[in-house]
Amino acid sequence: MIVMVRWEPGAKDRLRAAALDLYAERGFDTTTAADIAQAAGLTERTFFRHFSDKREVLFDGQEQLQEIFVDVIAAAKNPSSAVELVARAIAAAATFFPDEKRQYSRARQVVIDANPGLQERELLKMAWLAKKITEALAEHGVAEPGATLAAETGVTVFGVTFKQWIADGEQRAFADIAEDIFGELRALTNL
Template identity: 55%
Template sequence: MGRWEPGGSDRLREAALELFLERGYEQTTAAEIAQSVGLTERTFYRHFPDKKEVLFGGSVEFRATMVDSVLGVPEGLAPLEVVARALASATEFFPDERREWSRKRWQVLSVNPGLMERELLKMADVAAGIGARLRERGVPEPAATLAAESGMTVFRVAFDVWLQPGERRSMAEIEGEMFAALGAVVGV
């Protein structure tokens, strides 16, 4: 077995996603994932603490990128503009080459309530973090929470569009359009 070959995490992640799509998340074991790429179950657990982390690995980095981007936005802007600029700088987390993997990941999440719940909790945590960063900047309540939650709603809608079959625009472009659409909705 080639358990010491480089790229084990990536190979396991790709294999897991394909097996989840083919057999279902609940019906796929860590041993089957590892075996499909010529690795042992023990090696799987060296890379991932459990099956969920195949789909949610990177969540800590995602949150940090989204939340800490608020710190790099210049002072003096309206709260929603701060969030828009912060999220725009975080779109680098979604390069075009990740789109197909993200589409498949979303297919797996969307048919598994437990995984979808975790995804929604992750997004709520990001919104809470953004709200906290806004308050650190002196944005009072309820403006900080409204801006953070509105920004995450824009992100989720933009992400859904980015995942659509045939969609070719960048996440940054779509997100910018969605913030403009929100402005039109609220009359800004």
């Protein structure tokens, strides 16, 4: 008999770890919320208290990441360009990707890469991030099409940075990789 503990601390992290293990072992499509809850030693109700569905286990935290971008742009004083605003936002977002999250992020990406529906979900989340960055830049006084170009560029740099950060053998900090990627962009475009 499995004993379900209702209010044990760390339930969300346990659910996240159990989900990732099950997704890797069984595949995303064949794993249910009930399976995840059981593997974590929790109830299905507890699962739904933390996540709206089994996809959100992989995408939890997107709102906080988006807030970092928007808040940095809103608080910026006298940036040299819209791209510089976005670069500052990505540098601040590096706090969301400490080295201790790298192994989890690698495993998470393997699950996403194996499932077209999850790939689509990730693309939608990135499109939403670009939209929010565009809006934040517009509120900061950046005119179109500059706001959209800077936002889309930032999301691209963010994506390339993330892919390098989770690459096998990579050990540089997220912020260092982002700085290098922006350096590459500046070299390509003379920004």
